[in-house]
Amino acid sequence: MGYKVEEVVVKVDDRGRVVLPASIREKLGIGRSVKMKVEEDYIILMPVKDPLNTLQELVVKGTKDVESEIKQLRKRAEEELFKEVVKR
Numbered sequence: 730m731g732y733k734v735e736e737v738v739v740k741v742d743d744r745g746r747v748v749l750p751a752s753i754r755e756k757l758g759i760g761r762s763v764k765m766k767v768e769e770d771y772i773i774l775m776p777v778k779d780p781l782n783t784l785q786e787l788v789v790k791g792t793k794d795v796e797s798e799i800k801q802l803r804k805r806a807e808e809e810l811f812k813e814v815v816k817r
Contacts, residue, residue: 749774 762777
């Protein structure tokens with residue numbers, strides 16, 4: 730399994746901050762947070778999914794499921810109502 734290695738040199742300011750190039754942030758989907766890990770002589774940065782986006786995705790997914798359930802319940806209610814009308 731091969732992957733392309735992208736390497737860039739970035740500056741570290743007086744406060745220890747670095748700026749990740751936009752192309753890398755976009756490619757990896759990096760938002761406001763990254764996880765930093767130190768392994769021997771390497772610093773590894775890993776994207777962290779924004780918890781608000783995750784929550785939004787769950788709510789939207791949940792909404793779709795709820796809408797489907799409401800449709801099913803309406804259909805059952807209509808069927809039951811039709812049975813009651815036919816009995817009369």
